[in-house]
Each structure stands twice: as C-alpha cells, then as structure tokens.
Amino acid sequence: MAKILMANDKGIAEAVDALVAGKIVAIPTETVYGLAADARNEEAVAQIYEAKGRPSFNPLISHMASFEMAMQYAEYDERAALLAQHFWPGPLTLVLKRKKDANIAGNVTAGLDTVAVRVPAHQAARQLIKLCGFPLAAPSANKSGTLSPTTPQHVQNNMGADIPFILASGKCKCGVESTIIDVTGDTAVILRPGTITQEEVESLIGPVD
Numbered sequence: 609m610a611k612i613l614m615a616n617d618k619g620i621a622e623a624v625d626a627l628v629a630g631k632i633v634a635i636p637t638e639t640v641y642g643l644a645a646d647a648r649n650e651e652a653v654a655q656i657y658e659a660k661g662r663p664s665f666n667p668l669i670s671h672m673a674s675f676e677m678a679m680q681y682a683e684y685d686e687r688a689a690l691l692a693q694h695f696w697p698g699p700l701t702l703v704l705k706r707k708k709d710a711n712i713a714g715n716v717t718a719g720l721d722t723v724a725v726r727v728p729a730h731q732a733a734r735q736l737i738k739l740c741g742f743p744l745a746a747p748s749a750n751k752s753g754t755l756s757p758t759t760p761q762h763v764q765n766n767m768g769a770d771i772p773f774i775l776a777s778g779k780c781k782c783g784v785e786s787t788i789i790d791v792t793g794d795t796a797v798i799l800r801p802g803t804i805t806q807e808e809v810e811s812l813i814g815p816v817d
Contacts, residue, residue, distance in 0.1 A: 609769065610767070620739065633645075634771055636730055639728075639783070642747060647670045647713060661752045667716065671743060687791050699803040702788075
C-alpha cells in the first residue's frame with residue numbers, strides 16, 4: 609500500500625524529496641487527485657504511464673505554481689493570457705505552443721509541439737510545486753478507464769499497490785476534472801468540458817468550438 613503523507617509542512621517536504629528523487633506521488637488538487645512526477649524527467653514520467661496503464665500517445669497536463677512559471681514553458685497570445693489571468697489558479701487547462709527551449713520531457717507532450725498547462729487552486733498543490741521548483745506532470749491518480757479519485761482512500765483503493773506515496777488533503781472541492789481549452793488555432797477549442805463552462809470562456813474571448 610502507498611504511504612499516506614498528510615498535506616502539512618512535514619508531509620509536503622517528504623513529497624518534495626520523493627519528486628526530486630524521480631518518484632511519483634499522488635497529490636490533491638481542487639478538481640481530482642493527480643499522479644505527479646517531475647515534468648522534466650522522462651523516466652519519472654514513464655512511471656505515471658506504467659502505473660495508470662495509460663497509452664503513451666496521450667499527453668499529460670503540466671501543473672505550475674503560477675502564471676509566471678507557466679510562461680517559462682509555453683507561448684501565450686492575448687486570449688490565453690486573458691483566460692489565465694481570469695481563471696488561474698483554478699480548474700482550467702490551456703493547450704499552448706511549447707517554447708522551443710522549454711525543459712519538458714518528450715513523453716509529457718507525447719512528442720507534440722504543444723504543452724497543456726494549469727495552475728491549480730489547491731494551496732498544498734501550489735506549495736508543493738513551488739518548493740520543487742519545477743512543473744509536475746499529473747493526470748488523474750487512477751487506473752485508465754476507472755473513475756477519477758476525489759479522496760485519498762479512492763487513490764489507495766485504486767492504485768495503492770502501484771505507487772509509493774499519497775499526499776492526503778481530504779476530499780477534492782470540485783470533484784470534476786479541469787476544462788481543457790486549446791488556444792493554438794484561430795478559434796479556441798474546448799477539448800474536455802469541466803467546471804468552467806463554455807459560456808464563461810466565451811464571455812472573455814468570444815466564440816469557441
């Protein structure tokens with residue numbers, strides 16, 4: 609079974625040590641629990657795919673501590689900046705062009721020239737990323753094809769035998785995965801509906817597909 613770390617200073621510090629050492633850690637966000645690894649470390653990220661049984665052609669979301677951190681890895685136009693400033697920290701993922709010099713593992717982006725980025729609203733998650741000093745690749749902490757977990761016990765029941773640590777912070781506030789919007793084309797496209805609605809997005813940047 610995975611070791612449960614409480615999302616206090618001691619537990620977060622232990623989670624940081626594990627992530628820096630290239631291990632994977634289930635972490636809380638406001639949406640669902642995520643299975644996190646150093647997004648720069650190809651071997652660490654490979655453990656996510658293996659533990660989840662996830663196809664490697666399916667890119668991962670990179671979680672950032674702030675808008676400023678995300679800007680180091682992705683290129684922003686006016687629409688993306690507007691959405692980020694309005695909804696971050698929060699349950700919005702933006703698919704953007706990856707900066708050519710961005711230090712992101714190839715298996716995070718599945719070899720694409722885009723990167724999916726999000727700044728979570730969960731305080732412990734942001735503190736963890738800030739202390740790590742690097743983005744965390746983190747899809748939902750469940751086996752592919754099963755329900756996304758909203759409590760530490762869900763993660764333990766579904767993945768506890770396959771992962772070393774769970775950073776526990778009770779039940780997720782939203783319980784629904786983030787809205788994903790691709791803003792790389794002329795018209796923004798919602799790739800996955802979530803907590804943030806199409807109407808909310810369109811009120812800021814106009815029509816989306």
